Amino acid sequence: MIPTAIPNVGELEERNLRQCISSTMVSTVGPFVTEFEERLAAISGTPGAVSTSAGTCALHAALTEVGAGHGDLVILPSFTFIASANAISHTGARPWLLDCSGEDWTLDLDLLAACLARETRRGPDGEVVHVRSGRRVRAIMPVMTMGLPLDFVALARIADEYGLPVVVDAAAAIGSAALHDAPVAAICFSFNGNKTITCGGGGAIVSRSPERLAALRHLTTTGRKGLNYDHDIVAFNYRMTNVCAAIGVAQLERLDGFLEAKARIAARYAGFAARHPVLDPFPGGSGGESVHWFSGFYYRGEDRGTADAFRTHMREAGIDLREFWKPVHMQVPYAGCHHTPMPVTEDLWWRVFPLPCSTHLSEADQTRVIDAAEMFWSVR
């Protein structure tokens, strides 16, 4: 079976891992952790980075740091991986789910502005209160769907008007130029095995604010003051290990090549989709270039049975193809959440075909994928 996206690891990763063993630095302190954070900060144009044990942990810590907690709401698109919503829930807050833009599948900013204007009022201290539930809105969490850029300037304009911090779920958007000057509180990455670069598992938060970074480090390392067992807040143990960072450092060295591979793979699928009347490529993004975490086809036809039949056809041809993110508002744990009508999201998710796009996918294997797709779509 040709998988959708698996780690591309080799000699460089192995060399770094051997160093972890020979130095016995396998746990949460070590030179690779420091180097990984320094490199991430350099890539992101931020004064620092805080690595974590997962992307979900990065989101949880960043939301906690901006004050999300029990009884609050955090705004996010429903078209995302469920981890985005789980990170909100773990703070005690609840998601307020919005529809996404049909153009690029990211949070619909016009809808965001309209929802804030229509459904919130200011409390006595200027806080933003969701009128119907009486809950305080604490933050906005946009998602860089598939590695797509966002219009961070327009987003910041809305967020600033309401005094709301923006925590970006950039889980799969490492390498995105759009992040470089993004005027946001925090940006969270994931280094899970299916992302563009992996640490085995892991995550990180970058921010332009040195104070926020210091607070996040404190929050992710048990709130420890100094070397003794002296702690001043209820905090997390969310640190990345030196072993994971060792893989991450090697992967960051290879990032440019990985991004090129992702773009090349995406372009080939886009070329195929352009020749078929019911297929579109994934959106390229309006505010800059996508980093093409995933690429594949979007089905423009109306028949859900055809979409399911394509998935079955591909799996029978030895190519892994499953449904993409089922929207959060349709998931059991989030069925009761406040949400906007979802015409775009509900129309979208089942039409998305994420095709094999590992950075070491061979040209021959991609040809196999395309030939199998051709066999299905040429007779439709």
Ligand SMILES: *Cc1c(COP(=O)(O)O)cnc(C)c1O
């Ligand atoms: C992968 C992913 C996450 C979660 O990251 P983990 O490292 O698996 O915890 C969150 N949000 C999005 C959009 C993701 O793609």
